[in-house]
Amino acid sequence: MARVPLSSRPLDFVYFCFFLNHIPASILLDFQKFYPAAYVPSSIVGIRQWWIDISADPLVAAAARGDNLLHGELVWFGCFAWLELLFQFPVFILGMRGLWNGSRSIYVLMLAYGASTATTVLPCIVYFLQEHPNMTPTQRLMLLSSYVPFFLVPLMMTVDIGFRLYNIVASAEVKEKTE
Numbered sequence: 001m002a003r004v005p006l007s008s009r010p011l012d013f014v015y016f017c018f019f020l021n022h023i024p025a026s027i028l029l030d031f032q033k034f035y036p037a038a039y040v041p042s043s044i045v046g047i048r049q050w051w052i053d054i055s056a057d058p059l060v061a062a063a064a065r066g067d068n069l070l071h072g073e074l075v076w077f078g079c080f081a082w083l084e085l086l087f088q089f090p091v092f093i094l095g096m097r098g099l100w101n102g103s104r105s106i107y108v109l110m111l112a113y114g115a116s117t118a119t120t121v122l123p124c125i126v127y128f129l130q131e132h133p134n135m136t137p138t139q140r141l142m143l144l145s146s147y148v149p150f151f152l153v154p155l156m157m158t159v160d161i162g163f164r165l166y167n168i169v170a171s172a173e174v175k176e177k178t179e
Protein backbone atom coordinates (compact mmCIF):
# COMPACT_ATOMS: atom_id res chain seq x y z
CA MET A 1 0.00 0.00 0.00
CA ALA A 2 1.34 3.43 -0.97
CA ARG A 3 2.10 5.94 1.77
CA VAL A 4 -0.56 8.62 2.10
CA PRO A 5 1.08 12.03 2.58
CA LEU A 6 0.82 13.57 6.04
CA SER A 7 -0.96 16.57 4.54
CA SER A 8 -3.80 14.24 3.48
CA ARG A 9 -4.25 12.90 7.01
CA PRO A 10 -5.55 15.90 9.02
CA LEU A 11 -5.51 14.34 12.50
CA ASP A 12 -2.08 12.82 11.94
CA PHE A 13 -0.89 16.25 10.82
CA VAL A 14 -2.26 17.77 14.06
CA TYR A 15 -0.48 15.08 16.12
CA PHE A 16 2.75 15.59 14.17
CA CYS A 17 2.64 19.36 14.77
CA PHE A 18 1.76 18.79 18.43
CA PHE A 19 4.81 16.56 18.91
CA LEU A 20 7.01 18.99 16.97
CA ASN A 21 5.83 21.93 19.10
CA HIS A 22 6.31 20.01 22.32
CA ILE A 23 10.01 19.25 21.72
CA PRO A 24 11.35 22.80 22.24
CA ALA A 25 8.88 23.43 25.08
CA SER A 26 10.16 20.36 26.90
CA ILE A 27 13.84 21.07 26.27
CA LEU A 28 13.70 24.79 27.06
CA LEU A 29 11.19 24.87 29.92
CA ASP A 30 10.07 21.55 31.34
CA PHE A 31 13.49 19.92 31.54
CA GLN A 32 15.33 22.86 33.12
CA LYS A 33 14.87 21.23 36.51
CA PHE A 34 17.05 18.33 35.33
CA TYR A 35 19.96 20.40 34.03
CA PRO A 36 22.84 21.58 36.22
CA ALA A 37 22.14 25.30 36.77
CA ALA A 38 25.60 26.28 35.50
CA TYR A 39 24.79 24.86 32.06
CA VAL A 40 21.48 26.65 31.53
CA PRO A 41 21.95 29.90 29.60
CA SER A 42 20.52 32.94 31.37
CA SER A 43 18.30 33.65 28.36
CA ILE A 44 16.60 30.26 28.81
CA VAL A 45 16.20 30.85 32.55
CA GLY A 46 14.77 34.25 31.61
CA ILE A 47 12.08 32.63 29.45
CA ARG A 48 11.02 30.47 32.37
CA GLN A 49 11.01 33.44 34.76
CA TRP A 50 9.03 35.53 32.28
CA TRP A 51 6.41 32.75 32.14
CA ILE A 52 6.22 32.58 35.94
CA ASP A 53 5.94 36.37 36.20
CA ILE A 54 3.07 36.71 33.76
CA SER A 55 1.16 33.50 34.53
CA ALA A 56 1.91 32.79 38.21
CA ASP A 57 2.25 29.13 37.20
CA PRO A 58 2.67 27.40 40.58
CA LEU A 59 4.11 24.22 39.10
CA VAL A 60 6.80 25.85 36.98
CA ALA A 61 7.55 28.19 39.89
CA ALA A 62 8.07 25.24 42.25
CA ALA A 63 10.49 23.66 39.80
CA ALA A 64 12.29 27.00 39.32
CA ARG A 65 12.68 27.44 43.09
CA GLY A 66 14.44 24.11 43.16
CA ASP A 67 11.77 22.47 45.30
CA ASN A 68 12.44 18.78 45.68
CA LEU A 69 9.61 17.49 43.54
CA LEU A 70 10.06 13.91 44.67
CA HIS A 71 9.11 14.68 48.27
CA GLY A 72 6.31 16.66 49.84
CA GLU A 73 3.17 18.23 48.46
CA LEU A 74 4.19 18.15 44.79
CA VAL A 75 5.60 14.62 44.61
CA TRP A 76 3.00 13.81 41.96
CA PHE A 77 4.29 16.65 39.76
CA GLY A 78 7.87 15.45 40.15
CA CYS A 79 6.80 11.99 39.00
CA PHE A 80 5.04 13.54 36.01
CA ALA A 81 8.21 15.47 35.12
CA TRP A 82 10.26 12.26 35.10
CA LEU A 83 7.55 10.56 33.04
CA GLU A 84 7.75 13.37 30.49
CA LEU A 85 11.54 13.06 30.28
CA LEU A 86 11.79 9.27 30.13
CA PHE A 87 8.62 8.28 28.24
CA GLN A 88 6.78 11.18 26.64
CA PHE A 89 9.77 12.97 25.09
CA PRO A 90 11.00 9.88 23.22
CA VAL A 91 7.44 9.37 21.96
CA PHE A 92 7.53 12.84 20.39
CA ILE A 93 10.39 11.74 18.16
CA LEU A 94 9.15 8.20 17.50
CA GLY A 95 5.61 9.47 16.94
CA MET A 96 6.74 12.10 14.44
CA ARG A 97 8.77 9.50 12.56
CA GLY A 98 5.90 7.00 12.52
CA LEU A 99 3.37 9.63 11.45
CA TRP A 100 5.67 11.00 8.76
CA ASN A 101 6.10 7.49 7.35
CA GLY A 102 2.40 6.66 7.66
CA SER A 103 3.20 3.67 9.85
CA ARG A 104 0.30 2.10 11.73
CA SER A 105 2.78 0.33 14.00
CA ILE A 106 3.18 3.60 15.96
CA TYR A 107 -0.50 3.52 17.02
CA VAL A 108 -0.01 1.47 20.18
CA LEU A 109 2.72 3.79 21.45
CA MET A 110 0.62 6.85 20.58
CA LEU A 111 -2.36 5.37 22.43
CA ALA A 112 -0.21 4.87 25.53
CA TYR A 113 1.22 8.38 25.17
CA GLY A 114 -2.19 10.02 24.75
CA ALA A 115 -3.71 8.26 27.74
CA SER A 116 -0.65 8.92 29.90
CA THR A 117 -0.41 12.59 28.97
CA ALA A 118 -4.10 13.40 29.33
CA THR A 119 -4.03 11.68 32.71
CA THR A 120 -1.02 13.69 33.90
CA VAL A 121 -2.09 17.11 32.60
CA LEU A 122 -5.57 17.03 34.13
CA PRO A 123 -4.29 17.00 37.75
CA CYS A 124 -2.05 19.97 36.89
CA ILE A 125 -5.06 21.95 35.70
CA VAL A 126 -7.14 21.00 38.73
CA TYR A 127 -4.23 21.85 41.05
CA PHE A 128 -3.78 25.42 39.92
CA LEU A 129 -7.55 26.00 39.70
CA GLN A 130 -8.27 24.70 43.20
CA GLU A 131 -5.09 25.32 45.15
CA HIS A 132 -4.24 28.79 43.89
CA PRO A 133 -7.38 30.93 44.11
CA ASN A 134 -5.40 34.21 44.34
CA MET A 135 -4.50 34.20 40.66
CA THR A 136 -5.89 37.04 38.62
CA PRO A 137 -8.46 36.16 35.95
CA THR A 138 -5.83 36.95 33.30
CA GLN A 139 -3.32 34.57 34.89
CA ARG A 140 -5.95 31.84 35.20
CA LEU A 141 -6.91 32.30 31.54
CA MET A 142 -3.26 32.25 30.52
CA LEU A 143 -2.64 28.99 32.38
CA LEU A 144 -5.80 27.41 31.00
CA SER A 145 -4.86 28.43 27.46
CA SER A 146 -1.45 26.86 28.02
CA TYR A 147 -2.43 23.62 29.76
CA VAL A 148 -5.81 22.75 28.20
CA PRO A 149 -4.47 22.06 24.68
CA PHE A 150 -1.90 19.72 26.26
CA PHE A 151 -4.85 17.88 27.78
CA LEU A 152 -7.29 17.95 24.86
CA VAL A 153 -4.94 16.93 22.04
CA PRO A 154 -3.66 13.83 23.89
CA LEU A 155 -7.23 12.98 24.93
CA MET A 156 -8.38 13.31 21.31
CA MET A 157 -5.36 11.22 20.27
CA THR A 158 -6.33 8.50 22.75
CA VAL A 159 -9.89 8.25 21.45
CA ASP A 160 -8.91 8.52 17.78
CA ILE A 161 -6.06 6.01 17.94
CA GLY A 162 -8.16 3.69 20.13
CA PHE A 163 -10.81 3.58 17.39
CA ARG A 164 -8.16 3.07 14.71
CA LEU A 165 -6.76 0.10 16.62
CA TYR A 166 -10.26 -1.27 17.21
CA ASN A 167 -10.95 -1.12 13.46
CA ILE A 168 -7.66 -2.85 12.66
CA VAL A 169 -8.46 -5.66 15.11
CA ALA A 170 -12.06 -5.94 13.91
CA SER A 171 -10.91 -6.15 10.27
CA ALA A 172 -8.39 -8.83 11.16
CA GLU A 173 -11.06 -10.83 12.99
CA VAL A 174 -13.44 -10.63 10.01
CA LYS A 175 -10.64 -11.67 7.68
CA GLU A 176 -9.71 -14.54 9.99
CA LYS A 177 -13.31 -15.81 10.03
CA THR A 178 -13.58 -15.76 6.25
CA GLU A 179 -10.41 -17.78 5.71
